Amino acid sequence: MNKLLSANFTRLKKDVFLKLCIIFMFAIGALLPVLDYHVMITYEFPRYIDESFFSYTSFMVILFSAFCSLFIGTEYSDGTIRNKLIVGHKRMDIYLSNLTACIIAGVIMCIAYLIPYLLTGIPLLGFFIVDNISTIWIFLGCNLVLLIALAAIFTLVSMLNQNKALSAVICILGLFVLLMLGAMIEDGLNQPEYFEDYAYMDPETKELVIEPSTANPYYIRGTQRQIYEFLSDFLPGSQIIRLSAMDAPSPEILAMYSGIIAVATTSLGIFFFGKEDIK
């Protein structure tokens, strides 16, 4: 396993796409606080460093899906996975070493964003305003577990599909499907139960009309709401949206579900990869 990890890390160092991702993340990390500062100065609207600190998650995962599928897919397109199997490496070791390399690449992308964000953000916007700084650490930890879960999903797709282009398409499209599903669920859950009462002047009668509060027909109730809430906690697409906005009262539940996804997909992936006929 160490030999495979050593070989994979060398590949990571030389990976042009990873370098481009790092540059992109670095640039975004440096730019976002500047934009926030610009908004704060121009519109005299208070902005805080907390607000965009985790916003990297939503666009980092898109790059990450492409990276994982291309990094692992190259093993199939160049045929080099055969070199590992022929010399007797276990399939499980090959799978786990590729997963580990993808996770490391994801962490590097995150760090590439966070460091410039803090370096430019703290001088411009000030320090975090959360009551307890441990909240930031908890959300960072949850983001890491989510990244591991996504790496596990992308590794599963890429290791079981010997066509690099198809893997990339499945990973990227799959991620967008998850994100859209997450957005729909969050939209459903954020619907207000009632439309508040409001008053307006009738232009014809010139009288003040008071409309009473009415129930929102799109508000989700009962079992359906419980299902939506579970999916919101469980699905990576929802987690991406919620964690990037720091909108999770119990982030540890999200991390637990991500952990379950990571373990389940990796176990399945190792099982099926062990039976796969490699061409």
Place this chain on the structure above:
Amino acid sequence: MDYVLTTNALCKNYRHFKALNGFSMHVPKGAIYGFVGKNGAGKTTLIRLICGLQEPTAGDYTLYGINNTDKKIKDSRRRIGAVVETPSIYLNMTAEENLKEQYRILGLPSFADIPELLKLVGLEDTGRKKAKNFSLGMRQRLGIAIALCGDPDFLVLDEPINGLDPQGIIEVRELILKLNRQKQITVLISSHILDELSRLATHYGFIDKGRLVKEISARDLENACRKCIRLEVSDMKVFTRVMDSLRLEYHVLSDTQADIFTKETITRLVLSLAKEGCEVLSLTERDESLESYYVSLIGGTEHE
């Protein structure tokens, strides 16, 4: 005889298609084993199985005496180098970087042997050129170099000269011969280019429809394919006495049939036999090449 690889009634099914069907072969140590068969006969499937890329549906094989179901098979695999179908190389790396990567995969502590390996395959001057810019022959040789990382005793090459230009074919052929003669590496080489195989192989295995049709040494094959005159005679004892007296090389096939390998005028031959009271009942000239041997072996016109 020591065998590097033996297979025992190997079967491999892809859904309802039987790629290998009770395939049994024996690759002797030190041999260049020419694995002959048409496209789709099952050559690559066998190579995939012995390289651990796929699992057999039924049957088994042993590598250096270790059965494929034994956990120690992974240790035997470390003694193998293989190029399966296309060379397995990272296209965005140089030749040297590719070899370093394979050294890391093998866990070799030093890269000191890499220049020698590059020289062996004639890629020592490629410098910073990426493998994606290599010619097909260069890629093939780099694939062989990767297969040679870790000093394997057994090299498996699947169609190594496919698509190569004449110069590339010569280079790969000379490399294989050099590896076999200088480093005593056993080579299993699959091909359907029979003329090329006949310049290399010390043993042959003929595969058709997933079955091994014939396994034969190059010497026996040469004897079988040599230009000769096949005679049917009335008295074999007289025939052998006459042949010995004429100092002609011959091979008795049955009580009435024999092959004569030396060129001899027919008149002198028949007169000599007639003089001793041996009648020549029939006489045919035989001139078989590896190709015609292969075609006759697997069914002649059915396969044309």
